[in-house]
Amino acid sequence: MYPTSVAKGCCVIQEGDVGSTVYVLEEGTVEVTKQGKKVCTMGPGKVFGELAVLYNCTRTASVTALTDIKLWGIDRHGFQTIMMRTGLIKHSQYTDFLRSIPSFQSLTEDVVSKVADVLEETFYRDGEYIIRQGATGDTFFIISEGQVKVSQQLSASEEEVTEKTLCKGNWFGEQALIGEDVRTASVTAVGDVTCLVIDRESFKQLIGGLDGRSHKHHDSDEVKALQQAEANFFSSISLTDLQIISTLGMGGFSRVELVKLRTDSSRSFALKILKKRHILDTSQQDHILSERRIMMDAHNSFIIRLYRTFRDSKYLYMLLEACLGGELWSLLRDRGSFDDATTRFYTGCVIEALAYLHSKGIIYRDLKPENIILDHRGYAKLGDFGFAKKVGLGKKTWTFCGTPEYVAPEIILNKGHDSSADCWSLGVLMFELLSGSPPFSGSDPMKTYSIILRGIDMIEFPKKITKSAANLIKRLCRDNPSERLGNQKNGVKNVQKHKWFEGFNWDGLRQGSIKPPFTPTVDGPLDSSNFDCFPDDAEESPPDEESGWDMEF
Missing domain, CATH: 3.30.200.20 (Phosphorylase Kinase; domain 1)
Structure with a gap:
């Protein structure tokens, strides 16, 4: 951050301007106004303009210095670079530690990456016991800073004997990940020690044992031939x-x-x-x-x-x-909310689409009713891939994007995100379909983000959301991405096996044999009556633009 001073009466932020700097007030007082009306005054230690570090947006209020003031500022590019760099360095350090452990070497890249995400840093003071001999344990430790001594007491009457000293990069307690472990030695901190820790339950949720199976999906020759014929037909069409x-x-x-x-x-x-x-x-x-x-x-x-x-x-x-059944959003608007069976069908369609994308290392990032379109049968399909990104399995990205009500906490906090952000959005979508409005919603984006960061447990669920639906929503909207259903060892299968989906015919959905909850009226391939009416494009024609388009499109 850099320091700056502003004289009394000067404007720090002007409502309506585009800004990329967030400020922390060190000395003095400022006044906040919105559309000319005073909102509040702020003193030292207060932060303002914070939306600017997340994404490019116009200032929602003006801030004026009531006294001479001292500020600290940081712009979006600096903030995001620091967050991304520290996140990447930490993550690669953790994955390097994990890869050096023999029992982890058979794991695939994406699984190692997920384990690295759940490692928790724990600190121990000099002389503190980390493990006591004879105790039962379910935790595995990797030393990231400092040294520990391993000692054993051969019989009750004898003193503990130091066997060895372990240092940064060494690990202990791996038996605890496989099953119930009675500790055979004591481990004590020598000086201050930092360990990376994972417990058996988290480990099993993520990988369910040390096997690095891959779930590759191959198309049949028949499917490939059909795709080729389709490609040939469309390549012959012109505007x-x-x-x-x-x-x-x-x-x-x-x-x-x-x-x-x-x-x-x-x-x-x-x-x-x-x-x-x-x-x-x-x-x-x-x-x-x-x-x-x-x-x-x-x-x-x-x-x-x-x-x-x-x-x-x-x-x-x-x-x-052309999907002529209309937007799911319009149907939701007209009906107010959907019952369990209706929501289950549309959520099932979305889960199938996300499972396909995630298996290819693609995250969607823009789940909302407006982007779900019904075909002539009434089946739902994902459209608008403007925010979708191929990140690869086990990799993260740091771009801030999405609709405020649907954004996962790790995107807001700039911690890097992956396909688990779509699992979060799936929970938000379920809530909106069942109740008619999303769970996290404020009068402006910043308020919405602060409600999201408070968590799903602070949200009151309406009576119409059943117990098992609420349980699934809460398990999809966990703050910690590695705890989210759909982001663990069986991926989307865990969501499909949830109690709320009990008895749901997944094969029938894939084959298109289930009757949808709503069958749109579509009178032939040229009927657009399920969409809102729009005026003709009266805008003047934009300028010709050939520069910058030397790329293939």
Whole structure:
């Protein structure tokens, strides 16, 4: 952080400006105003502007110095770099320790990474017992700083005999991870000692024994042949072959149109149209290319298909599968909330989509009812992959993104996140579908984030959420990612086996043979009546933008 001084009467933060600095007040007093009205005054030790270190946003209030003041500031780039670097260094140090232990060497990269995440730092003073001979133990220790002595008492009448000294990188107590362990020696701290500790229960939840099985999934030749035929068909289509029928949706810098083939009215698609100028202005090229790569490879019946992309001098185009049943969000808005059976069906569809993505090392990061679209049968599919990212198994990413009400605590705290952030969002989605509103919601993003950080146990569940549904939501929304259901040794299977899903026909869901809770009325491939009405694109045409698009799209 850097120190700075501001004179009395000067403005530190102006409402509506874009800011990237967070401040801590060291000396003096400031006044906070919103739309010209005084909100409060703040004195030394107070923090303000903290939303700026999370993401690029406009200031929600003005802050003016009432006296001469001294501040400490740090900008987003500095803050995030420090958080990321310290997180990565710590994590790689922990994984190196684990890889040096013989019984851990058969574990896959992603499992070692998860074990590293649950290691807890514990401190011991000089002379303190870490393990006592004869006691039963369920904990395994790795020394990360300092030394310990291992001693044994051969009989009750004899003194303890020091057998050896262990130092940084050594470990002890590994038998405790396999089963009940009666400690055969005592271990005592020599000077101050820091140990990394994991207990048997956490260890078993994560890996269930020391076997590094991989769960690779291979497509059959028949499936590959069908995919190739599909690719050949779409590679022959050009933009001029498509005719716009109506608008299905509008976003900040895109529109989604229902289009048909001019030569075949029975074939309709959704065409997402993005303004190149806006993408360049907001530096979204990498996001868009990532979205394209992930969606082109996603062959799953619970994910909207992307068939091909086009571009011209002003726009990028994504030709998508048309799902004409409407947004799940619209259905939820009209009905208020869903019952258990309805929520179970839609949650089941989402779980199938997430299981597929996570098995490929992809995190979705934008789960919410608005991004779940129903097809003509009433089955739910995930759409909008703008925040999805391929991070790889056992790897983390540090980008702050997502819808405030659905963001996991580790994203807010900039600790790095992985697919377990989607497990958190799944719990939030269940709560919203069952009750009609998300569990964590404040008057502005910062308030929402502070409610999220207080945890799910501080949330009052409405009566309409049954006991077993509440139990599943709470197990998905654990603060510690490694404790979340869906992020442990059996992955998503643990969610599917939860009591709330008892008797649910997963095979029927995958095969499309279960009757959905709601069957939309879709009168043919050109019927867009399940979507809200949107005005025609009256905006003037954006400028031509060929620079910066030397990449494949």
